[in-house]
Amino acid sequence: MSDYDDFECRTTSKSKGKQKAASSAAAKQRDGGKAEPDMLEVDEEDDDVVEVNTLARDTAVVRRAFNAKPQCKNGNKRDLLMATGLESIVHPRRPQKGHVRKSAHDAKLAAENARLKDEVERLKGHLEDLKGKFNELLHTRQTEAEASMREMVKNHEEKANEKELRLMLKTEIQQSQQVADISRNPAGSALRAGAFLKGDDAKHLNVVTLYEALTRVLIPDVKFCPEREGKGCIFTCIYTWKDGLNPTTVKERSLNFTLRQCKEPSAENPGQLVDCVHYFPLSLEMESTEFVGRLGFLSKPFSFPKTQLSLFVRTLHDNLNHSQDDDD
The missing domain is CATH 3.90.1150.80 (Aspartate Aminotransferase, domain 1)
Known part of the structure; x- marks a missing residue:
């Protein structure tokens, strides 16, 4: 069956179905049944009538096109439908699932890249803070180490000086x-004579005795x-x-x-x-x-x-x- 024949059959079947539904409603009224008015059904019937009229009109257009051009160069009726703008009605296109999945995947990747970029910027700022704190801590430790070293040198020098002074003091005390x-x-003159005057220099001894008496x-x-x-x-x-x-x-x-x-x-x-x-x-x-x-x-x-x-x-x-x- 050709595309045109299939389209015509579906149109005819749908029209028959609408007529059958209308006949059933009329039969019920003849039987004496009181059918309550239903606004929803009326609206649906009006939509169906409009759709039937539209399809009938489109069918007539297609039929006239076929009658005017019974044969195309390649014999393809789909080209005729595309030329008349009815290809989307006869063969409606469905959305491609692969394209939808690709778009969602791209959006997800873009969101992930944005999140990673923000995380990298945050880590860079944190790294700069850590560098500043490390430099400050290093400077503080160096200052403390230098102060401690100076204090140790000072204490060492003080201990060395104290040791030397103690030794000098001990020597002086013994003397x-x-x-x-x-x-x-002994008396002063006798001590002087024994310490300085090894001989019997009476003149020298008298001089020393006089100096002792004076001073x-x-x-x-x-x-x-x-x-x-x-x-x-x-x-x-x-x-x-x-x-x-x-x-x-x-x-x-x-x-x-x-x-x-x-x-x-x-x-x-x-x-x-x-x-x-x-x-x-x-x-x-x-x-x-x-x-x-x-x-x-x-x-x-x-x-x-x-x-x-x-x-x-x-x-x-x-x-x-x-x-x-x-x-x-």
Whole structure:
């Protein structure tokens, strides 16, 4: 059966069906049945009538076309239908399922790509934040490490200096104890004669005795040490204070110290070297706290020009005299 014959048969069958339905309705009315009006059925019948009329008209157009052109070049009736615009009515096209699935797949891929792009941007921002925090933490750790290293070096230097000072103090204490033991037993002139005067130089002995009487400073030991500008001397000294008015009733006071003589640049002219003396007290830990406190600046090391030795001796006398007065 051709496409045209099939289309005509379907049109005729549909028209017959509509006529049969109309005849059934008329028969019911003849039988005396009261059919209630149905608006929906009336509308459907009107639509069917319009559709039948349209199809009949289209059928007539096709029939006239076939009668006018009984044969086409290729003998294909579908071309005739396409030429008259009725191919979509006779053979309606169905939507292609593959095309629909492809469109849905493309939309899904686009949504997934957009989501991944947003996720990448979010991760980039998070990575930048982590880099900033890492750099800040690294800077903080480096600063703390440098501060800790400086503190360790400082503590090491302080411990080394403390160890050296303790060793020096221990040596000085031992020397002062030896000097104190020597000074308690023999007289000053006899000690000087034994320490410095190996011979029987009476003139020299008298000079030393006079200096002791004038200054009340006993020097039991002398050491030579190399200096930057030549040799220097370290004198171990004992100053003894006595009351000239009551020597038997007033207790004597003594102070052990060292005097280091050396050359140093002048404060007024750095290019000129002058003789200086460095004072360092000894054995103060063996004295009472009150006595050490009354010594004033003599309880700590200091330096002065050699030309002020007489003033230094006077200061020794005054401070020990005041300390004796306070004890009384």
